[in-house]
Amino acid sequence: xxxxxxxxxxxxxxxxxxxxxxxxxxxxxxxxxxxxxxxxxxxxxxxxxxxxxxxxxxxxxxxxxxxxxxxxxxxxxxxxxxxxxxxxxxxxxxxxxxxxxxxxxxxxxxxxxxxxxxxxxxxxxxxxxxxxxxxxxxxxxxxxxxxxxxxxxxxxxxxxxxxxxxxxxxxxxxxxxxxxxxxxxxxxxxxxxxxxxxxxxxxxxxxxxxxxxxxxxxxxxxxxxxxxxxxxxxxxxxxxxxxxxxxxxxxxxxxxxxxxxxxxxxxxxxxxxxxxxxxxxxxxxx
Amino acid sequence: xxxxxxxxxxxxxxxxxxxxxxxxxxxxxxxxxxxxxxxxxxxxxxxxxxxxxxxxxxxxxxxxxxxxxxxxxxxxxxxxxxxxxxxxxxxxxxxxxxxxxxxxxxxxxxxxxxxxxxxxxxxxxxxxxxxxxxxxxxxxxxxxxxxxxxxxxxxxxxxxxxxxxxxxxxxxxxxxxxxxxxxxxxxxxxxxxxxxxxxxxxxxxxxxxxxxxxxxxxxxxxxxxxxxxxxxxxxxxxxxxxxxxxxxxxxxxxxxxxxxxxxxxxxxxxxxxxxxxxxxxxxxxxxxxxxxxxxxxxxxxxxxxxxxxxxxxxxxxxxxxxxxxxxxxxxxxxxxxxxxxxxxxxxxxxxxxxxxxxxxxxxxxxxxxxxxxxxxxxxxxxxxxxxxxxxxxxxxxxxxxxxxxxxxxxxxxxxxxxxxxxxxxxxxxxxxxxxxxxxxxxxxxxxxxxxxxxxxxxxxxxxxxxxxxxxxxxxxxxxxxxxxxxxxxxxxxxxxxxxxxxxxxxxxxxxxxxxxxxxxxxxxxxxxxxxxxxxxxxxxxxxxxxxxxxxxxxxxxxxxxxxxxxxxxxxxxxxxxxxxxxxxxxxxxxxxxxxxxxxxxxxxxxxxxxxxxxxxxxxxxxxxxxxxxxxxxxxxxxxxxxxxxxxxxxxxxx
Numbered sequence: 001x002x003x004x005x006x007x008x009x010x011x012x013x014x015x016x017x018x019x020x021x022x023x024x025x026x027x028x029x030x031x032x033x034x035x036x037x038x039x040x041x042x043x044x045x046x047x048x049x050x051x052x053x054x055x056x057x058x059x060x061x062x063x064x065x066x067x068x069x070x071x072x073x074x075x076x077x078x079x080x081x082x083x084x085x086x087x088x089x090x091x092x093x094x095x096x097x098x099x100x101x102x103x104x105x106x107x108x109x110x111x112x113x114x115x116x117x118x119x120x121x122x123x124x125x126x127x128x129x130x131x132x133x134x135x136x137x138x139x140x141x142x143x144x145x146x147x148x149x150x151x152x153x154x155x156x157x158x159x160x161x162x163x164x165x166x167x168x169x170x171x172x173x174x175x176x177x178x179x180x181x182x183x184x185x186x187x188x189x190x191x192x193x194x195x196x197x198x199x200x201x202x203x204x205x206x207x208x209x210x211x212x213x214x215x216x217x218x219x220x221x222x223x224x225x226x227x228x229x230x231x232x233x234x235x236x237x238x239x240x241x242x243x244x245x246x247x248x249x250x251x252x253x254x255x256x257x258x259x260x261x262x263x264x265x266x267x268x269x270x271x272x273x274x275x276x277x278x279x280x281x282x283x284x285x286x
Numbered sequence: 287x288x289x290x291x292x293x294x295x296x297x298x299x300x301x302x303x304x305x306x307x308x309x310x311x312x313x314x315x316x317x318x319x320x321x322x323x324x325x326x327x328x329x330x331x332x333x334x335x336x337x338x339x340x341x342x343x344x345x346x347x348x349x350x351x352x353x354x355x356x357x358x359x360x361x362x363x364x365x366x367x368x369x370x371x372x373x374x375x376x377x378x379x380x381x382x383x384x385x386x387x388x389x390x391x392x393x394x395x396x397x398x399x400x401x402x403x404x405x406x407x408x409x410x411x412x413x414x415x416x417x418x419x420x421x422x423x424x425x426x427x428x429x430x431x432x433x434x435x436x437x438x439x440x441x442x443x444x445x446x447x448x449x450x451x452x453x454x455x456x457x458x459x460x461x462x463x464x465x466x467x468x469x470x471x472x473x474x475x476x477x478x479x480x481x482x483x484x485x486x487x488x489x490x491x492x493x494x495x496x497x498x499x500x501x502x503x504x505x506x507x508x509x510x511x512x513x514x515x516x517x518x519x520x521x522x523x524x525x526x527x528x529x530x531x532x533x534x535x536x537x538x539x540x541x542x543x544x545x546x547x548x549x550x551x552x553x554x555x556x557x558x559x560x561x562x563x564x565x566x567x568x569x570x571x572x573x574x575x576x577x578x579x580x581x582x583x584x585x586x587x588x589x590x591x592x593x594x595x596x597x598x599x600x601x602x603x604x605x606x607x608x609x610x611x612x613x614x615x616x617x618x619x620x621x622x623x624x625x626x627x628x629x630x631x632x633x634x635x636x637x638x639x640x641x642x643x644x645x646x647x648x649x650x651x652x653x654x655x656x657x658x659x660x661x662x663x664x665x666x667x668x669x670x671x672x673x674x675x676x677x678x679x680x681x682x683x684x685x686x687x688x689x690x691x692x693x694x695x696x697x698x699x700x701x702x703x704x705x706x707x708x709x710x711x712x713x714x715x716x717x718x719x720x721x722x723x724x725x726x727x728x729x730x731x732x733x734x735x736x737x738x739x740x741x742x743x744x745x746x747x748x749x750x751x752x753x754x755x756x757x758x759x760x761x762x763x764x765x766x767x768x769x770x771x772x773x774x775x776x777x778x779x780x781x782x783x784x785x786x787x788x789x790x791x792x793x794x795x796x797x798x799x800x801x802x803x804x805x806x807x808x809x810x811x812x813x814x815x816x817x818x819x820x821x822x823x824x825x826x827x828x829x830x831x832x833x834x835x836x837x838x839x840x841x842x843x844x845x846x847x848x849x850x851x852x853x854x855x856x857x858x859x860x861x862x863x864x865x866x867x868x869x870x871x872x873x874x875x876x877x878x879x880x881x882x883x884x885x886x887x888x889x890x891x892x893x894x895x896x897x898x899x900x901x902x903x904x905x906x907x908x909x910x911x912x913x914x915x916x917x918x919x920x921x922x923x924x925x926x927x928x929x930x931x932x933x934x935x936x937x938x939x940x
Contacts, residue, residue, distance in 0.1 A: 054723050057874050057916040068923060069915045074723055089915060093876070096912035100879035126905065128890075132882050154872065163373075168287055170370030174718065174872070175379040177701070179882045181872035186292070186371035187357050187386065195290030195370065 015081035030072040030083055031059060039085050042094060042116045044101075045155030046073035047205050049268045050165055053156040058097045058116075061085045069093055095120040103127045104179075105134055106151045109209030109220075132179065138217070141190035144198050144277045146217040149182055151210035158183060158202035158211060166270050171195040172202070200276035204259060204269050213257040213277075226251060234261060237275040242266070244275050255279045287335070289370055294358035299448075303351035304344055304363050306449070308337075317365040334368040339734075341369055341377060341716035346658075346697055349384050350497050353391040353446030360386070369716070380718045380871075381699035382429075383444075383658050391495070392424045392445040394514045395659065396505075397438070399431035399620045400811065401777040403861055404853045405438035405504070413507030414441075414514070424514045430702065430865055431620035432659050435777035435847070436529045436784045437503035441510045442659055443517040450496035450518075499661040523662060526631035529623065531782045531801070539751045539763070539771045540744070541787045544631030549666055552673045555634040561679065563753040567642045568687045570753075575646040576602060579749060581757035583769035588614060588705070588742030589813070589843045590920070591831045594749075597739055600729035601647040604737035611644040611652040612733055612740040614710060618657060618702040619814035620865060621845035624773040625743035627785045629656075629663040632747075633670035637693065639746035641684060642753065644691045647739045651692060655710050658698040667695060702869035706919045707740045708732075709871065720873045721919035744773055744844075764790030768830035772841075776801040778811075778848040788829065795825030797846060808851040809936050813842020815862045816924035818931030839931065855938045856892045859929050863888045866925040877922025880913040884926065891939055899939040906933075 010025040017030075017037050024033040029052070034041045045056040052074040060069035064082035069090055072083075084090065098117050102124035107113045117124070136149040156174065163170050171194045175184040185194035203211040212220075219225040230251045237244045244267045249257045258276050262269040296304070305311070314320035315329040344363045348355050355378050364371045378384050383393075396414065398407045411428065418424050434440035500513040500520035513520035527533045527545025534545055547554040555561075567575045580595025601609055613636065617625040629636055640652045656664055671693050674680045682690045696714050698704050704713045708722035711733045732738025748770055752760045761769045768790035774797055777783040781802030788797060794810065807822040818839040820827060827837045834841045849858065863885040872878045887906050891899040910926030917923045932938040 054918070055874050057876055057918070060916045068917075071723070076725075092908070093912040093916040096880070096909055097875050097916065100875055100883065100909075100912075104879050104882075127883055127886065131886060153875070154878070156873075163370075170287065171290070171372055173370075173372040173376030175376045176872070177380050177382075178867060178870040178872040179878055181878070184372070184375065186360065186375040189292070193292060195288075195372065 013077050013079045015077060015079055015083065017083045018085055024077045028077050030061060030063075030070070030075050030077055030081075033077050034061070034072055034083075034085055041072050041085055042112070043073055044110075044113075044153060044207050045157060047157050047207070049262050049270075050157055050160050050205060053160065055156055056097065056101075056153060058094055058101075060090055060093050060097075062087050062090050091120060095122045098122040099124045099126070101153055103131050103133070105153050105208070106148075107153075107208065109151060109212075110153075110207065136182070139190070140214070140217075142192055142198070142214075144214055144273075145200060145203055146212055146214055147183070147191070148210050148212070148217070151208045152183060153208055153210075154181060154183070155207055157205040157207065161201045161205045161270075162196075166268070167197070167199055167201050169195055169197050169199070171197070198273040198277060199271060200258075200273070201270045203276075204262075204271075215256050219251075219256065225256075230256065237271070239274045239278065244271055246271070246275055248279070254283060287330070287368070287370065289364065289368065291361045291365060291371060292357060294356070294361055296356070296358040296362040297352075299351055300348055300356065300359035301362060303347040304359070304366060307344055307347045308340065308366050311366060315365075317362055330368065337367050338369060338716040339714055341367055341374060342696065342699065342713060345374075345378055345381075345384055346699065349699075350446055351448060353393070354385040354387060354389050356386075356388075367716075373717075377716065377718055381658075381701050382427075382868075383700035390423045390425045391447065392443065392514055392517070394424050394426045394510070395429035395432065395442040395444070396426060396510075397430070397432040397434065397440045397442075398428045398861070399865065400815070400858060400861060401431070401435035401621060401847060402439040403858070404778060404849060407439045410439045410441070410505055410507060410510065414510050417507055417511045418514070422515075429659075430868065431618065431622075432503075433617055433623040433626050433657065434501065434503040435621055435623055435775065437524065438777065438783075439505050440501070440503035441505040441513070442661075443498075443500040443502065443510075443514045443520070444661075445495065445498045445517050447495040447497040450498065501662065526627050526662075529627045529784045530631070531784045532786060538787050540628070540747055540773060541631075541785065543635065544627065547632065549631055549633055550669060552634060552670070552677060552679075555632075559754065560634055561638055561685075563750040564638050564642055564645075564679075564685065566753045567645055568685065568689070572602060572646045572648065575642060575749075575753070578752055578757045579646070582748075582752040582760045583767075584745065584748050584752060584760075585768070585831065586742055587744035587748070587772070587844070589619070589816070589840075591841075594741065594745055597729060597741070598643070598647050600727075601649075601737045601739040604730060606730075606737055607648075608651065608736055609647055609649040610733040610736055610738040611640060611647055611649040612707075612710065612714070612738055613640050613643075613652065613654045613743060613746055614705060614707065614740055615654055615656045615660075615663070615743050616698045616705040616710060617660075617743070617843075618698075618705050618869075619816060619843045619845060620862075621777060621811065621814045621847045622775050622843045623777075624775050624785050624844060626657075626660050626663050628743055628747055628773075629660070630666050633663075633666040634674065635747050635750060636667065636743055637670050637674050637680070639749050640693055641680065641691050642749055643739060643741060643746055645684075645689055647737075649739070650690045651694070653714055653733065654693055654695045655704070655714060656695055656697055658700050664695065664697065671695065701871075702865075703871045703919075703921055706921060709919070710740070711738070718871070720871045721921075723918060742843075765828070765830050765832075767832045772829065772844060774829070774844045774846050776846045776848070779804045779807065779850040779853075780848050790830045791833075792829050793825060794820070794827045794829055794846065797829060798825065798848060801846075801848075803848055804850055806850045806852075807848055808853065809849045809855070809932070811845065811847040811849070811928065813840040814845040814847075815865050815928055816840075816920070817842040817845060818927050819936050820931075821935055824935075838935075840927070855932060855936065856888065859932055859938065860885070860888045860892060862928050863925075866921070870921065870925075874916075874918045874922060876913045876915075877917045877919075877925065880909050880917075880922065881925055883909050884913075884929065888929065895939050903933060903939060906930075 054071035311318035500517035
């Protein structure tokens with residue numbers, strides 16, 4: 001008989017969100033509790049498979065007694081806490097964060113951000129035509145994926161996924177400081193000269209499309225990328241015995257990219273180069 | 287971890303610099319030639335990675351020797367420490383004193399920050415650059431505040447080279463030379479470090495010049511150029527006591543030894559009351575020390591004003607071990623130079639105070655994180671720690687009391703953000719100096735994830751009078767809620783700039799009177815770039831934490847910078863905005879992009895007033911509010927303070 005470890009039972013903490021009493025298991029974040037309570041709190045740098053870095057600050061909420069706003073994604077719920085998610089103060093910061101990002105970064109492929117910009121009435125144009133932007137050219141130095149850092153919001157998720165949270169390859173890091181900080185390999189070298197093993201787990205967590213399959217990048221450039229015409233089929237990787245789940249994104253009967261379900265208890269959305277990029281044999285008709 | 291290294295090889299010099307710090311490599315896993323044994327035995331794991339905290343010292347070693355950090359050097363250092371090169375590159379590019387591109391061995395940092403800008407830094411830069419011309423072998427870099435505001439404008443020369451084993455001029459200058467006649471007289475010593483170099487590689491190219499630093503302040507273009515081309519023969523710096531106009535007066539508590547004792551002499555320090563506080567600490571026991579410090583009402587002097595006793599109590603009571611003590615000497619707030627003067631003028635006081643703090647909080651190791659731009663403080667403290675160790679005042683058995691404590695100095699490398707306590711931990715640990723999110727607080731999970739008490743230099747030296755005079759007598763100084771003496775860094779438009787010690791409760795006007803404030807005062811900046819401006823008609827503000835708070839401003843780190851009406855206010859505000867843009871670590875969006883937008887808006891309205899500026903001021907307010915509310919750390923949260931106060935209190939742009 002298999003014994004399933006249940007762990008120590010988690011206490012339920014009672015606190016309030018927007019005046020309504022909620023209960024959340026000990027250890028949950030404010031964001032977990034907000035989502036359980038059906039509150040919409042925007043997030044960008046938070047990832048379901050990663051420890052929150054709370055760098056983007058778009059998820060800030062008001063907590064009674066706190067001098068500043070707190071990031072919902074990383075602040076743990078405490079008993080008796082009074083959280084307010086939709087105050088003018090929290091909305092103001094979210095609006096400014098969206099404006100600051102949208103005025104400096106290309107958010108055209110960031111899901112949901114257009115809705116939030118509308119909802120929070122953000123006006124990124126008001127910083128004027130001379131507002132500094134990242135102004136990065138896409139880095140195309142290999143056949144598998146493209147790094148378009150003009151779309152990078154510096155959420156650190158790719159660094160965390162490449163580093164000790166998942167892959168332990170440590171091929172990339174944040175280099176530089178402040179507005180000039182960029183994700184880079186050592187000495188800004190091309191990926192092919194780096195420690196990168198092309199697992200693509202950074203692409204899996206990228207929230208803005210700054211990292212994308214070369215196939216997706218090329219199709220977008222050609223104007224043929226059409227998500228509404230794509231199907232997603234989750235299957236099992238055929239390469240080795242681990243049995244990772246693959247989700248094949250298919251458009252016009254061609255695999256255009258591969259992702260992996262984040263809720264898979266073994267892989268949590270991570271794959272290796274073969275599962276992620278080695279799908280050409282499926283459609284090799286010769 | 288499967289590290290990938292490129293093909294770049296270190297030069298002999300770079301290898302020697304790293305090996306001088308870490309010792310020779312033990313196997314090919316660490317960068318030595320491959321032997322048979324290496325084929326059978328892999329070195330790695332936790333043990334190999336545990337030296338990550340030597341990354342920053344390693345980067346310093348390379349930069350000190352060569353002047354920049356090449357691919358080969360970085361790769362070699364990474365191999366030695368089992369650090370991924372990408373991460374090390376991220377760390378090296380974080381600090382402004384490092385370069386990953388070739389540059390001349392000599393770097394001249396010219397301060398262009400507030401006090402120096404008002405004292406003609408722009409002319410100094412222009413003068414120096416025109417005299418040096420292209421191909422001079424000196425790289426001129428505009429620097430944020432160098433902490434020499436009492437002698438503005440200031441410049442710092444750093445020439446890379448082999449370490450000079452001979453005593454440096456800075457260690458030879460003043461003993462007790464409060465009069466100005468003494469400085470500039472110290473005999474220069476030209477050490478070429480031949481002995482060490484010869485041992486490492488006898489066949490190599492001609493010996494490099496030795497590493498040398500020189501501080502030029504107040505800096506005239508000619509003297510600065512001379513110092514930049516030959517730092518080892520530059521006139522010695524003015525003694526620290528020159529920065530203390532009150533030096534030698536009877537009523538001083540914190541500054542009483544500066545200019546009186548020889549900062550190099552432990553005997554002199556002891557003859558002037560040194561180490562009586564530590565003896566009393568041992569008599570009281572750790573809990574007794576914490577009780578005294580709590581009763582004294584001492585609060586942190588770095589700017590946040592957190593009760594020191596509570597911090598120590600919280601650290602001491604943590605079950606997790608080891609505990610660490612960290613002294614934050616990364617004094618970088620523009621206008622602040624008090625910690626430098628204390629460290630240069632009375633270094634043993636800090637060593638003793640750190641020992642007491644370590645004893646009280648149950649730490650056996652103290653880290654002194656010292657600003658990279660303070661070469662003389664580094665010399666003084668290195669010397670003081672060695673002396674204390676040699677005399678049994680540090681080490682396995684301090685004063686024969688069975689308490690082990692030692693201090694290690696870690697140099698910063700040019701990053702204001704590393705003065706933030708958790709960024710400082712990351713910096714020591716060999717990561718980018720980015721603040722961590724709190725909670726957990728340092729008393730619970732600090733340096734290396736262990737309970738840590740972190741205190742500012744001035745806070746720590748206050749512990750000495752608390753123990754020697756007793757908490758009650760100490761608490762009687764100052765006001766009810768701000769107890770004790772306070773150091774103020776007065777600079778700008780005053781006749782006698784420097785560090786002043788006054789009991790809490792003196793008014794701003796009294797302090798400025800003491801410093802000889804000049805005519806036509808336009809504004810006073812309190813608390814540095816993260817502080818706020820006040821008007822000349824607000825000089826009755828009491829200089830206490832509660833008094834400044836009630837007046838809607840801040841005491842911060844004790845900066846009091848006076849500006850007369852010749853200084854264009856928009857230009858000052860722009861410099862403050864530039865400072866924050868340069869020093870933002872880039873981690874969170876409100877600060878990373880907000881500081882850029884703030885600077886852009888101030889640029890736009892630099893020449894505008896009234897309605898023409900109104901739109902941008904409204905924009906500044908909105909961005910400033912979000913920076914204050916949503917930034918991770920104090921840098922972003924305060925980056926708009928000074929600009930806001932200038933608009934609201936001084937009526938800038940009206």
